[in-house]
Every structure is written in structure tokens, then in C-alpha cells.
Amino acid sequence: MNKITETDSIYRHLDKMTTSEILTNMNKEDQKVALAVEKQIPAIGKLVDSIVPKMAEGGRLFYIGAGTSGRLGVLDASECPPTFGVPFDWVVGIIAGGDTAIRKSVEDAEDDLEQAIRDLDEFQITELDTVVGIAASGTTPYVIGGLRACQERGIATGCIVCNPGAPIINHADFPIVIQVGPEFVTGSTRMKSGTAQKLALNMISTSVMIKLGRVVDNKMVDMQLSNSKLIDRGTKMVMKLTGLGYEAANKALMEHGSVRAAAEKHS
Incomplete structure (x- = not known):
């Protein structure tokens, strides 16, 4: 499989650029991300419209990922309770290697095909739940194994990936494939790919919460009054x-x- 996320940057000699050139060229690349996400609005919509009725019946939304992708899922999940006043177990982010991996890399955690479903089973997942795998490359064993196990149990799955034809797509009922192209620094998917994933996660969780009635007009009427x-x-x-x-x-x-x-x- 040809991984777009691993192909060489279209820019050469980054180490010879001025600060202004580095920032300008990074910004040029970042501007491509929102347009790539826009092309996936129909796919994002299908996932949202699958999640909402399940959550209305008591289901939950889970994100699973490794590295940057896992951290972005944890971030999005952790922001739902203060923003929308929902219980902490409505949207759950799980990262390969556990909470330690949020701050420090946990070696080989993403290579275990069986660990994700074990992590999910700690939450006693059911067919009312939805599990979204986040993986820029679309080849992360931890995420693929988790989605595959969920499909075998009849649990709805989605994915956010930046490589067309990636293996993860075969295990997602609702794949979202955001093609942002090569990274500014070759292979550094914390950049455009990570930005694309963050935008998609914002769209998913926010639209789900709006449709579940957690926003009135344009106001966060259930937000936590924590400061x-x-x-x-x-x-x-x-x-x-x-x-x-x-x-x-x-x-x-x-x-x-x-x-x-x-x-x-x-x-």
C-alpha cells in the first residue's frame, strides 16, 4: 500500500529555510486541510446520524487510537463534559498504552492487535455503543484489531484515516478518509493529519451533542460552571x-x- 502520509514532503532543505519561510510554507500546507475535510462531510454526516439514535437510547461514543491520534481522541472526549454538561462516560477516549501514553510514548503499545478490545471491554461495550478508530496511516494494529473485534460483535465502527485504501477502512462501517497529502516534515503526521483529525473530531462530537439537545440556539446551556x-x-x-x-x-x-x-x- 502506498502511504501518502509517508511520502516525501514537497519542500526540500527545510533546514536551510528562514523562520519566515518555514512558517509561511507550513501555513500554505495547513490551508489544504480544511478543504480536504470538506470533501468528507457526507461521510462524517453518515457517522453522526448513526451515533445519535444509539446515544439517545443510552449508547456511548468511544475513540481508540495510538500516539497523536490517541491523544486527540482523549482530548475531544475530555472536553465534552465541561462543554455540554454530559456524564464523563458518554464520550470516552482510549489510547494505546493507557493514560501514561498521553504524556509519554509507550513502546510497542500500538502493535498489539488484541489490547484495544480488552481496553474497551473494561467499559462493558454493547451494540448501542459506537467505536471510532483514529489512525493517520490506517495501519495501526491496536486500532485495526479493536475495530475488527467490534464488528464481530455487531458494534458500529467508524474511522478517521488519511490514507486511501488503508486496512483500517475494511473494519469501519463508517470510514472517513481525509487526504491531506504529504506532511511538511516527511512522515510527521502530528501536523496536517493531526489537524485534519482534530477538525473531524470537533465536527463529530459537536454535531452529535447538538442533535441530542445539548445546545439551545447557539448556546452551551449545559456547560459546567467550573470557574x-x-x-x-x-x-x-x-x-x-x-x-x-x-x-x-x-x-x-x-x-x-x-x-x-x-x-x-x-x-
């Missing part, structure tokens, strides 16, 4: 939704505990 900045933001949301002044809106927010509850009581 002064967010309390201030929530207060201003209540003001816009109810017409209350700042002090009254703040009092309502703190009394009822969420923008949604405060707005419903004072609308």
Missing part, C-alpha cells in the same frame, strides 16, 4: 435568553445551577 470565566459567560447567556439584568441573571444561574435551568425558570 469565574464560565460563570460570567453563563450569566451573560441567561441575560440574552431571559432579558434579566446581570445581577439577577447571575443569581438565577447560581440558584438553578445551569444556564438551561435558569433560562427555563425565568423565560
